[in-house]
Amino acid sequence: MPTTPHRGIGKRVAYYRSVARLTQQQLADAASIHVGTLRKIERGARGAGDNILEALAAALGIDPSLLVADRAQASSRIAAAIPALSAAIAAYDLPDDGPVRPLPELRAAVAEATTWRLASQYVRITRRLPELLGELLRAGPDHDPDVAALLASACRAADAVAFKFGAYDLSARYIELMRWAAAKTGDPILTSTVAYVRTETFFASNAHAKGLLALELAIDAAASPDTPPAIAACGALHMRAAVIAGRTADADAADLHLAEARRLSDQVPEAIYSGTAFGPSSVRIHEVSVAVSLGRDYVRRALDIVRGWTPPPELPAERRSGFYIELARAQLWSGLPDDAFESLKIARRTAPQHARDHRWVREDAATLRRLKRANSEDLNSFAEWCHAT
Structure with a gap:
């Protein structure tokens, strides 16, 4: 051990x-x-x-x-666990023999994994998910919709690790398995959730126009938003469509999707729906993300959106950390290096595993270190922590 x-x-x-x-x-x-x-x-x-x-x-x-x-040990442990996450689904249609816990226990285990994902607790995910995935595959997701739904949620937790640590091919395999499992359930809300997650593959390959098309097709096929889970599922798709539209520099499309996400968020309280946070605060965070995605010409919009506002602590740690990472970039572009560094430090405190290996954290920490005229022990320590060069 x-x-x-x-x-x-x-x-x-x-x-x-x-x-x-x-x-x-x-x-x-x-x-x-x-x-x-x-x-x-x-x-x-x-x-x-x-x-x-x-x-x-x-x-x-x-x-x-x-x-x-x-802290490098945490990242090295996660990187070392990637092969086990790959092996866990290498033969998903040929599961090994072994014990399977009752459905309530499996449901509790998957809920725990979802909690870890939302908190960016990747070490825990890598230690527990390979075995849990094997157990879910043995439970027969191809003929039990409840097990298939649990498998999709467990795959999402594993995918979070694969995508975060640059194993994009493995991430894509997990997403395809999620799509397979969602089809077994016949649940349109789960299908929308998988479409939301699938956008990662388009971000990873810089295929933003295709990603926007895929999301708009998913929005058209989504369940009628007449219940809180359905409203949140549709709203989350609009939030993500807004961000990827920003990556294509399509400000009009981004604004249209944001407006629809905002309208839907007014109908439900901020909460976790089907494993995704949605509500007014999540939409506001995505407004900042869209402004940063659109580039320097929109940076003032990002700062105006958050003036006098901070994300509430009940939001998932990963989302709050991501907010401060994007805010730091807007502050850096606005000539506010000290504010940007404070935001990066908040991101680290909020979700250290999420922040440490985030590309923008490394890039911005390196830029901040170059901008400083005097040596800053605090900044140098932070830059070394996130491997900024």
Whole structure:
């Protein structure tokens, strides 16, 4: 079992324990480990295996990557897990024999994976998803619509890791498996959700015009928006269509889709619908994203949209982190380097795994470092953290 080196982990555990206002005994009990083990970890007398690290993180309500002394270890673990995520679906139509938990337990496991995805907790996803995917495939998604729906959600969690870490071919395979599973359910809302996720393949290949066409076809085929889940599914498609229209420099199409997303968001509260956040706050974040996608001529629009506003904490961490990453780019383009750096630091605090390997974070951190006339230890440390060059 891999063991995290002693260096730094004890201080991190103690710090987050103090933030959570837990005694050593309370944390040990919550993590189901002996208090003596916890004391040794905190004073640096021993390291922590993956199971202990995950148990401590779960008890503290944080991602395991926050406890790792060398943050590069989290990324290296995720990269090393990509082959296992690939093998898990290599023969999806020829599942291995093995045990399968009852449907309620599978549903709970998939819900947990969705929570990790929304919080950008990629280490947890890579540790648990290969086995869960195998179990779902053995459960028979080709003849059980409930299992097929769970498989689609689990694939979305795995795809989040593959896409985030540049395994675009694997991401595309997961999306195709999601489409296969969605077809087994006959659920138009799930089909819309998969169309939303499928846009990643067009972003990855810079095929933005095709992506916009695919989304508009999905909008035309979507279920009538007469229930909150259907309204949210259609609204999410319009949000994403607006962003990809921005990438094609089609400001009129982007504005039309944003207007429709805004109209639909007025009909439902901000919440997670079918694994996707939708509501007024999500639409506002996408308005910023569209402005940044349209380029420097629209940067003032991005700053006007967020003037005096911050994303509410109940939004998924990944969405909030993405907001601050895009805001940082708008601030940098507007000649506000200090504001841009503050936004990047908020993005890191919000979802460190999401921010660390984001291309724009690296690019903007490198630009900020070049712009500084004096050496900034804080900025240099941040640039090294995200591998900015």
